[in-house]
Amino acid sequence: MRIIVHGGAGGVPNEPEPRQATLDEAAETGAAAATPLDAVESAVRVLEANPRFNAGTGGALQSDGVVRTDAGLMTSDRSIGAACSMAGVEAAVSVARVVLAETPHIFLSGEHAVDLADDFGVETGVDLTTEEKRERYEAEDPPQGGPREHLAWLETRFGSGDDQAGNGGNKRTTPDHDTVGAVATDGETFAAATSTGGRSFALAGRVGDVPQVGSGFFCTEAGGASATGAGEDIARVTLSRRAVDHLADGLDAQAAADGAIREFEELTGSGAGVIVLGDETAGSAFNTDGMQTSVAYK
Numbered sequence: 001m002r003i004i005v006h007g008g009a010g011g012v013p014n015e016p017e018p019r020q021a022t023l024d025e026a027a028e029t030g031a032a033a034a035t036p037l038d039a040v041e042s043a044v045r046v047l048e049a050n051p052r053f054n055a056g057t058g059g060a061l062q063s064d065g066v067v068r069t070d071a072g073l074m075t076s077d078r079s080i081g082a083a084c085s086m087a088g089v090e091a092a093v094s095v096a097r098v099v100l101a102e103t104p105h106i107f108l109s110g111e112h113a114v115d116l117a118d119d120f121g122v123e124t125g126v127d128l129t130t131e132e133k134r135e136r137y138e139a140e141d142p143p144q145g146g147p148r149e150h151l152a153w154l155e156t157r158f159g160s161g162d163d164q165a166g167n168g169g170n171k172r173t174t175p176d177h178d179t180v181g182a183v184a185t186d187g188e189t190f191a192a193a194t195s196t197g198g199r200s201f202a203l204a205g206r207v208g209d210v211p212q213v214g215s216g217f218f219c220t221e222a223g224g225a226s227a228t229g230a231g232e233d234i235a236r237v238t239l240s241r242r243a244v245d246h247l248a249d250g251l252d253a254q255a256a257a258d259g260a261i262r263e264f265e266e267l268t269g270s271g272a273g274v275i276v277l278g279d280e281t282a283g284s285a286f287n288t289d290g291m292q293t294s295v296a297y298k
């Protein structure tokens with residue numbers, strides 16, 4: 001098994017070493033798995049369980065102070081599973097896998113996704129909030145009332161506090177850099193997965209690129225990709241699909257990642273990163289200040 005994992009694109013993390021050690025552990029865990037789907041699920045679960053990453057435990061708080069998790073995965077035969085807006089679910093990637101394996105659908109949301117998790121043995125009711133993120137939220141004088149009040153509150157706080165409309169607003173320095181993802185191959189088939197707590201102080205119920213096929217993740221027989229960064233802008237350009245299309249056009253994984261990020265920047269002026277795995281090659285690219293990755297092979 002060959003696997004590449006990422007720990008999110010954004011600013012340079014405060015403590016890169018322990019994060020890198022966890023990414024290496026995730027890659028090793030995935031490389032030891034039996035199938036590419038098992039590989040990406042098990043690798044992402046290592047990262048979801050670690051509060052240093054904005055996925056599962058340690059996820060970003062939305063405007064109402066709740067962490068809601070999103071994840072998506074896909075295999076090269078175009079099987080897809082995604083789940084979003086789940087309160088109290090650490091292993092979002094495993095819920096996505098339940099959607100893929102156990103339902104005739106590709107995407108489930110909110111309380112129904114949590115019910116599905118519960119019924120299929122994925123733990124629910126987990127406290128995903130870290131003290132540090134709770135304190136950061138409380139210090140921002142949280143909004144009361146309905147969505148209009150929340151929108152007024154998040155105007156100056158969401159992400160890096162810049163314009164949310166695209167057009168270069170979601171700057172490269174966005175602090176929300178800890179989404180996680182993995183792409184794996186056994187030499188014959190591929191799988192890709194991405195998982196996140198979203199973006200800090202987003203409107204309660206907001207869902208970004210991560211569980212949207214082609215945006216946060218994509219996979220065909222040409223290879224797979226997992227994206228991270230300003231989710232609204234990633235969705236605008238379907239970043240992961242773009243990277244995999246470059247593989248299908250014959251580029252190697254590094255050139256595919258570079259091309260996709262170059263186009264993303266030209267089209268949005270925003271910040272993101274992507275990991276790509278093709279036939280023989282792994283690649284990654286980002287236009288933010290940092291993105292940690294790890295590759296393993298067994």
Ligand SMILES: NC(=O)C[C@H](N)C(=O)O
Nearest residue numbers: 176179198208228229231
């Ligand atoms: N840090 C991230 O990658 C955030 C994620 N792309 C989202 O918008 O939900």
